[in-house]
Amino acid sequence: MVVRTVSVSRSRLAERLSNRFDRLRRAPGSLALVLLLPSLVLVFGVVLYPLVRTLLTSLHDVNSAMPGAYPFVGAHNYLELVKDAEFRSSLLRTAYFTFVTTAFELTFGILLGVLLNANFHGRAVVRAVVIIPWAVPTVVSGALWRWIFNGNYGALNAALTQTHLIGQYKQWLGTPWLALHMIMVEDVWKFTPFVALFVLAGLQTIPDELHEAGMVDGAGTVRRFFAITLPLLAPVILVTAVLRTIDGFRLFDIIYVMTRGGPASGTETAAFYTYVRAFSDQSFGLGSALAITLTAVILVVTVVYMRAIRVSEVD
């Protein structure tokens, strides 16, 4: 047996360390890598690893939550989706929900943002109050609106009958089409302030001089809004549209609280259907394929939006 001992003096150790740091400094790529390591670990652990696992699961016939060796089925789960009429209708319903609510939220959000940007007494209070719907957790606001829309003792029926706008109580969540639109009302109520805040931030970057110049040229309020405010807000509006669209396609929590996809699956969104198949039915392979497909749809929509943003920035 040979025992080799390497003794290193303190000065030599310091010298070696110094050399290492020098090398690191001279190679900025390495230093950047070291500094990025914590965030890379986080991104890989929280985003990429689950995504890859989901992708792999979607290629296997995983029919239990318990770990095990499940048969590889290739694209079988994806082919099942193509044949699945309920998935197709949930995806179309989600797209309809997303585009309509996003359009309303952008319209109302821009108007609200412009209003909040104006000078009036109590502006600070109004700004604080307006943010409340967005600040309330979705589960809470979902439960709140479920009570408001309740067919027997909801506030909406009471308000509308007492003002003689309707003759008798209506089941707002009782038919598929109406229930879907009532949930859209809730969504617009909740997320309009979110858009308004973004718009407000965007409005504050528009120099007053532009409006003053417009006024000198004889442009009225409406003309200045369409010729100055709206074009300069375009990037903000597009970013907000991207965020709302992504959120719309992921819609789950309001549905879970308010209708659980009913009545007659008429409010079942793609994300809720994914949840049902994966967790309620324990069809994790199929559920993962649904999740990957939904992610791909969101990715395509996002790319379209991002291209629109680039075009608007170039313009």
Added chain:
Amino acid sequence: MVADVRTPSRRDFLRLSAAGAGLVALSACGSSPGSSGGAGGKANIRALFMKQASYSVENVASMTRRFHAKNPHIAVSTDFVAYEALHDKIVTAAPAGTYDVVLIDVIWPAEFASKHLIKDITDKLPASERSKIFTGALQSAEYQNKYYGIPWILDTEYLFYNKKMFSKAGIASAPRTWDDVVSAARALKAKNIVKYPFIWKAAQEEEIVCDYGAVLGAYGGTWMDGTTPTFDKGGAVKALEFMRMTLAEGLADPASLTSTGDDCRKAVSQGTSAMCLNWTYMYALANDPKQSNVAGDIAIAHTPAGPAGGPGINGSMALSVTATSKNPDAALAYIQYLTSQSVQDKYAQLSLPIWKSSYADSAHLDATPAVVDVAKTQLGDMLLRPQVPQYNAVSHALMAQLQNGLSGKKDPQSALTDAASAAKNIMSS
């Protein structure tokens, strides 16, 4: 062997850091609530219950305190979720072994047993013990002649009705058949005592299948023949036609389509409906002046009968030891305590015991006599929903079509044909 003593490199430092992080992660895993305490044979177990119907949170807390007093080496922590979240919570927590004890519904043993989420404890529930328990209760833990838990909640749907409203309408006795229910509803409506005399639990949740099942049983319908759905034939179709008729005629509240069991309890408790099917727990709450405007007026009766009888839908539930429990013996001891006759007899106001002898000598039973009287005969006549591993998917397809049939979007036959077709695909995939 070469022992190389040298200065640590950056790579060594990173390796050490990673190892340290791993150790921290492992130690965090080791200190999970479900882990064994180690020294002195102490055990920590975690149990999952539902927070609605049946035993209240206070009941379970009281039972758990008493268990701990008798078994100080076993510490129990309890979690409660809504029934609607219970299944998915069990499923998502299973791989991590979060829970040692879980409450399972009568429709889940096939799924959980076949997917190895819960333990087979047949040897801990010998035939001599099983013979003392109601068959309907045993079904909540049974799959293919093996037992995956011990029954805890023995329940079925009863008819709850407002006897004061009935009296005003000149109806002297409780409805015994669905025809009686319709006659009573017409009388209540004709005399403007209540606008919608009946309310179904017909939101798109499992309870719509329960209400439909009670009527299906009364009309002689069946769920399945082996793995082939049969709920698109005969009495099963008549059952949905009957339910649709009550809505179309305005005898049942249109709010039925968005109502859960708790919504129905509230509607009857507020006096906006006169009748509903519901679980045992409703009797105490609907007659509690703190929670009901009609306290003292609500009576309980058998599930109404039809041409084929009046079976109640089996809504029993069992306590199971999870397959990933680190302390299965402690978990089983806890379950055996909660399901013991003495404990069940003591907490019988909201949920009745699984033990037959509790009803023979009801002096020890802390339950309302009116409920016990009805339960004695109803508990022996219960209808089981299909015991198949794919039950949730079948139920999901069925409940959407039941709503189509009830809302008039489809005629009952078409709705059930579509549901059976979807169920057939699910069963064959």
